[in-house]
Amino acid sequence: MNYLLAFLFSGFVCLIAQLIYEKTKLTPGHICSLFVVIGSFLDLFHIYDQLVKIFHAGALIPITSFGHSLMHGAMAATQQYGIFGIAMGMFDLTAAGISAAILFSFLVAIIFKPKS
Amino acid sequence: MNTNEYNRMAEKMKPKGQCLKHCMNAFLYGGAIGIFAQIVLEIFMNIYHCSEKEATPMMIITLVFIACLLTGLGIYDNIAKNAGAGTFIPITGFANSMSSSALDSKSEGLIFGIGSNMFKLGGTVITYGIVSSSLLGVIRYVLTLFG
Amino acid sequence: MSSHFLGNSCLIENVYIASAGLTAGMVEAQGPLGQKFDKTYEDHYCGEDSFEKGERKMLQDALNFCLQKAKKKDKDIDLYIGSDLLNQNVTVSYLMRNIARPAFNVYGACSGFALSNALAALLIEGQCIDNVVTLVSSHNATAERQYRFPVEYGIQKKDTTTFTATGAVATLLTNKPTNIKVESITLGRIIDYKQNDPNDMGRAMAPAAYDTLMTHFHDLNRGFDDYDQVVTGDLSQYGHELLKEMLAQKKIYPKNYDDCGCLLYDIHNQDVFQGGSGCACSALVSMSYFYEKLLNKEMKRVLIVSTGALLSPMMTFQKETIPCVAHAISLEVVE
Numbered sequence: 001m002n003y004l005l006a007f008l009f010s011g012f013v014c015l016i017a018q019l020i021y022e023k024t025k026l027t028p029g030h031i032c033s034l035f036v037v038i039g040s041f042l043d044l045f046h047i048y049d050q051l052v053k054i055f056h057a058g059a060l061i062p063i064t065s066f067g068h069s070l071m072h073g074a075m076a077a078t079q080q081y082g083i084f085g086i087a088m089g090m091f092d093l094t095a096a097g098i099s100a101a102i103l104f105s106f107l108v109a110i111i112f113k114p115k116s
Numbered sequence: 117m118n119t120n121e122y123n124r125m126a127e128k129m130k131p132k133g134q135c136l137k138h139c140m141n142a143f144l145y146g147g148a149i150g151i152f153a154q155i156v157l158e159i160f161m162n163i164y165h166c167s168e169k170e171a172t173p174m175m176i177i178t179l180v181f182i183a184c185l186l187t188g189l190g191i192y193d194n195i196a197k198n199a200g201a202g203t204f205i206p207i208t209g210f211a212n213s214m215s216s217s218a219l220d221s222k223s224e225g226l227i228f229g230i231g232s233n234m235f236k237l238g239g240t241v242i243t244y245g246i247v248s249s250s251l252l253g254v255i256r257y258v259l260t261l262f263g
Numbered sequence: 264m265s266s267h268f269l270g271n272s273c274l275i276e277n278v279y280i281a282s283a284g285l286t287a288g289m290v291e292a293q294g295p296l297g298q299k300f301d302k303t304y305e306d307h308y309c310g311e312d313s314f315e316k317g318e319r320k321m322l323q324d325a326l327n328f329c330l331q332k333a334k335k336k337d338k339d340i341d342l343y344i345g346s347d348l349l350n351q352n353v354t355v356s357y358l359m360r361n362i363a364r365p366a367f368n369v370y371g372a373c374s375g376f377a378l379s380n381a382l383a384a385l386l387i388e389g390q391c392i393d394n395v396v397t398l399v400s401s402h403n404a405t406a407e408r409q410y411r412f413p414v415e416y417g418i419q420k421k422d423t424t425t426f427t428a429t430g431a432v433a434t435l436l437t438n439k440p441t442n443i444k445v446e447s448i449t450l451g452r453i454i455d456y457k458q459n460d461p462n463d464m465g466r467a468m469a470p471a472a473y474d475t476l477m478t479h480f481h482d483l484n485r486g487f488d489d490y491d492q493v494v495t496g497d498l499s500q501y502g503h504e505l506l507k508e509m510l511a512q513k514k515i516y517p518k519n520y521d522d523c524g525c526l527l528y529d530i531h532n533q534d535v536f537q538g539g540s541g542c543a544c545s546a547l548v549s550m551s552y553f554y555e556k557l558l559n560k561e562m563k564r565v566l567i568v569s570t571g572a573l574l575s576p577m578m579t580f581q582k583e584t585i586p587c588v589a590h591a592i593s594l595e596v597v598e
Contacts, residue, residue, distance in 0.1 A: 006151055017204070018139045022135045033243075058150040061153045082257075086254065098242070101214045108188035110230075115190040125505070129501070134422070192415065213416065
C-alpha cells in the first residue's frame with residue numbers, strides 16, 4: 001500500500017510540473033525553484049508533515065520536500081535559539097542531501113568525461 | 117506582414133506538442149522513482165532499525181548517488197529526454213543539475229571549471245529554498261510568539 | 264571588373280570556387296549526405312580532449328582537404344575569413360595562429376557560410392586580392408555548452424528545437440576561372456520580429472530569410488524560376504513552413520524551395536527535432552549536395568540564403584527579443 005501511495009503522490013507532483021513545463025515558457029530551473037518555495041510554504045502550517053505521514057517516500061523525494069526540510073530544521077531550532085534558530089537549524093535535515101550532491105558531483109566530474 | 121500577424125500565423129502552424137504523452141511519462145517515471153525511494157527507505161529502516169525520519173537522509177543520499185552516477189555514465193539525459201518532469205522534480209533532478217554542470221566544466225580545470233560551475237543550475241533551488249524558508253520561518257516564529 | 268551594389272545586392276563577374284574541404288560529425292555521417300563529406304568522426308571529441316579542441320581539429324582537417332584538392336599550401340592564400348558560433352570566434356582564431364597569413368573573423372551566427380563567402384567574393388571582385396579561403400564551423404556540444412545547457416543535463420527539449428550541426432567547411436574562392444562561379448550576393452539587414460523563444464530559432468529567423476530573399480529578387484529583378492534551387496540555411500521544418508506561408512500570402516508558391524536543415528538529416532529517423540542548425544548546416548549541404556549537382560551540370564544556378572539568430576543567453580535572460588539576419592549567395596555553372 002505504501003508503494004502505491006508513494007507512486008501516486010510522486011507521479012502527481014511530477015505531472016503538475018510537466019503541465020507547467022508544457023504550457024508555459026518556464027524552465028526546469030524555474031519550476032524547481034517554485035516547487036521548493038511551495039514546499040516551504042506548505043510546512044508553514046504543518047501541511048507537508050501530514051503529506052509525509054500519508055505518502056512517505058512519495059512526499060520525500062520531490063524537490064518540494066527540500067523546502068519542507070529547510071523549514072522544518074529552521075523551526076525546530078527556533079525552540080532553542082529563538083530567531084537565530086532559523087539560520088542555525090536550516091541545514092539540519094538537508095545537510096545530507098546537499099553534501100552528497102556536492103561530493104558525488106565532484107567525483108563524477110573527476111572520473112568521467114561528458115559524452116554528447 | 118507585421119509582428120502580430122506573423123505571431124498569429126506562427127501559432128497556428130506550430131508543431132503539435134506531445135503534451136499528453138509527456139504528462140503520462142512524467143507521471144509514470146515520477147511515480148516509479150517514488151516506489152524505488154519507498155523501497156530504499158524501508159531497506160534502511162530495517163538495516164539500521166531506525167525510524168522513517170532517520171532513514172530519510174540515507175535514502176536521499178542513495179538517490180543522489182545514483183543520479184550522479186547515471187549522469188557520469190551519460191545515461192541520465194537519455195532517461196530524462198522521455199521522463200521530463202518525472203526526473204527533474206525528484207531530488208534526482210537536483211543531483212543531475214549539479215553533476216552535469218560540474219562534469220561539463222571539467223575542461224576548465226578544478227577551480228574555474230568544476231569548483232565554480234557546480235552550482236550554475238542547482239544554485240537557484242538552494243537560494244530560493246533558503247530565502248523562502250527564512251522569510252516564512254520568521255513569519256511563523258512571530259505567529260508562535262503571539263499565539 | 265568591379266561591380267556596384269544594386270540595392271543590397273551585387274552581381275559578381277570574376278569570382279570562382281576552386282575547391283572545398285568538408286568534415287562532419289557522427290550524426291551527420293549517418294544522414295543522407297554522410298558519404299559526401301571528406302572525413303567524419305566517431306565522436307564529438309574528434310580525438311582531442313575537449314569539445315572545443317575537437318571542433319578546431321575538424322576545421323583544420325577541412326582546411327587541409329580544401330588546400331590539398333586545389334594543390335595549394337596554406338601560405339599561398341592571400342586571406343582567410345572565418346566564422347563560427349563560439350564566443351570570440353575561438354575556433355577560427357586559435358586555428359589561424361598556426362598560419363602566417365592575414366585572417367579575420369566575422370560573426371553572423373548560423374549565417375556564417377553565406378556571410379564569409381559574400382565578403383570574400385566582394386574582396387576578390389574588387390580586385391583587392393586574388394584568393395580567399397573561408398572557414399566555417401559549428402559543433403553540437405560546444406554550442407550546447409555555450410548557448411544552452413551542459414551536455415549531460417537531463418532536460419526534455421521542446422518540439423521546436425533545432426539540432427546544431429557538427430561540421431566544418433573550408434572553401435577556396437579565386438579569380439582564376441573554374442567550373443563554378445559565385446554569381447551574385449545579397450547582404451542582409453538585421454530583422455527583429457519580436458520573437459523571444461531561444462528554443463524556436465526557425466520562427467525567429469524566417470522573417471529575416473524572407474526579407475533577404477525578397478530584397479535579392481527585387482534588386483536583381485529575379486524570381487524563384489531564375490534558379491534551379493533556392494535553399495535557406497537552417498530554418499528547419501517549422502521555420503521553412505512559416506517562410507512558405509509568408510510567400511503564399513504574396514501569392515508566391517515556389518516548387519524549388521527547400522531548407523538545408525531538412526536536407527542534412529533524415530528528420531523522421533534521426534533524433535534531430537525540427538532539423539539542423541549552425542554555421543555548418545548550410546555550408547555542408549551547399550558544398551556537398553549542391554556543389555556536386557552544379558559540377559555534374561544537373562543544376563545550373565543555386566541560391567543559398569544562410570540564416571542566423573543573433574542572440575546570446577545573457578540577452579535572453581534580460582528578456583530581450585531575438586534579432587536575426589540572412590545573407591544570400593548564388594552559385595552558377597560556368598559555360
